[in-house]
Amino acid sequence: MLRSRWSPGPAGNAFSSDRPGPDGVGGAEHARGGPLVVSVTDFTSDAYRHLPGIARHGFALRRLWPHLDGAVGMWLWAAPSLRRCGSVSVWTGRRALAGFVRLPEHVAIMDAYRERGAIRSVVLEYDGFDPARIRQDADAWLMPDDHHRGARGAPRRRG
Template sequence: MLRSRWCQGPAGDFLGDRAAANGVDSCMHGRRSGPLIVSVTDFTSDAYRDLPGIARRGFELRRRWPHLDGAVGMWLWGAPLARRCGSVSVWTGRRALAGFVRLPEHVAIMDEYRERGTIRSVIREYDSFDAPRIRRDAEAWLMPDDPGRGARGAPRPGG
């Protein structure tokens, strides 16, 4: 699985030294307590030919990240041979995540690719920011129990 570098959002400023200690490449300052929402998405494309466009659109949307209210940060990920890609995004709350989902740019991407593959997602709550734990949990959810899952695009049981 390929993973982009951490892209900090404006709400990521509160993480301070905890982020650096947890292996997040950023220059965040300050502290914050309270729960965070983590959204993990997994899109399996029906065709390899769609992957370059999906990746391009994902990186274009990522450029907006530093300006999104409630965005703590995110990683993009991809598994090209399995025709899969997605994101792991961290938010200050469900309202911030919902605001992102409704962005015209996000809606346009979903409209363009929704019928060209299979998407699944999960939302989890964390008491504090712990990048290694968030990545580990996300990768455990993303990695198939069934080696054929990536090729077929069917979600694994319980996922």
């Protein structure tokens, strides 16, 4: 699986330390904890030819990231050989995530590709910001084997 670098959002400073950890995310000591929601999305394209356009749109949408209220940060990911791609995004709450989902740019991407594949998503809840745990849980959910998705003590799933 290929992953983009961590893209911090405006709310990210409240959750990360000054010392960067893996992928440029704040280190193990966090400036503050608090409840967070993480959205993990997984899009499987019907055809390889759609992947370049999906990637282009995803990176274009990521450019808005530093200006989105409640955005802590995010990674984009892709498994080109499986025709799959998606994101792992971290939010201060459900209201911030809902605001992103309603953005005209996000709606346009969903409208353009909705009928060109299958999408699934999950919202995970956390008591604090632990980038390594978030990535581990997201990777476990993204695994193709249903028996491993709930493994490793993943937090509650909602929505």
